[in-house]
Amino acid sequence: MNRSTLIRFALALAVLLAAGGGYAWWQTRLDAMRASVAEQAQEILDTRAALAHATKEKAMLGELAEDEAAVQSHLVSDASIVSFLNMLESTGRASGADVSIVSVSPQKNGAHPMLTVSAEAEGSFSAVVRTVGAIESVPYYVVVRSLTLSYVKAPGEGDGAHAKGGHWTATFTAAVGAFAQIASTTAP
Numbered sequence: 001m002n003r004s005t006l007i008r009f010a011l012a013l014a015v016l017l018a019a020g021g022g023y024a025w026w027q028t029r030l031d032a033m034r035a036s037v038a039e040q041a042q043e044i045l046d047t048r049a050a051l052a053h054a055t056k057e058k059a060m061l062g063e064l065a066e067d068e069a070a071v072q073s074h075l076v077s078d079a080s081i082v083s084f085l086n087m088l089e090s091t092g093r094a095s096g097a098d099v100s101i102v103s104v105s106p107q108k109n110g111a112h113p114m115l116t117v118s119a120e121a122e123g124s125f126s127a128v129v130r131t132v133g134a135i136e137s138v139p140y141y142v143v144v145r146s147l148t149l150s151y152v153k154a155p156g157e158g159d160g161a162h163a164k165g166g167h168w169t170a171t172f173t174a175a176v177g178a179f180a181q182i183a184s185t186t187a188p
Contacts, residue, residue, distance in 0.1 A: 074141045075177040076115060084140065084176070088119065091134045096127030097170075099135075107175065115176040116145075120169055122152075128170045141177030148172070 076084045085101050092099030102118040121131045128149065136144055153166040 095130040097123030097131040
């Protein structure tokens with residue numbers, strides 16, 4: 001072999017080795033980029049899944065807030081005690097009886113906060129019974145716990161079966177659903 005051929009061969013071998021080294025370096029770099037892209041793609045999928053989960057939870061919280069508002073609309077709050085009591089009195093008037101609130105107090109036992117409302121309704125038997133029924137049907141959580149009906153004779157009224165002039169009185173105690181603030185702020 002002559003010397004120029006040997007130089008050409010060495011030069012070609014050097015170029016081949018340089019190209020092979022460049023190719024190996026490029027492949028290593030490309031593999032690292034592929035791994036980085038795969039990692040970022042997985043992060044994107046995880047982020048999308050977390051976003052979908054957060055959206056689902058936000059919708060559930062919205063539904064829960066609506067449900068909570070619906071339940072709370074049937075409970076008496078600090079701000080609505082007076083209007084609730086006025087509603088009881090107006091319910092009696094609408095039924096033809098006079099309702100007077102005797103007392104309102106928080107119940108100290110039980111798992112759920114409640115108010116105990118004691119009241120009296122006076123009027124004809126029909127009006128008093130309609131009033132008690134209407135109070136049980138108001139759009140609040142109300143349970144009549146005790147009820148006493150009594151007839152009050154008018155002055156000078158006889159004992160006859162058809163005596164007129166007196167009136168009926170219903171004395172009742174009702175448990176009313178309340179927010180926790182009422183029971184905690186009014187309890188000693």
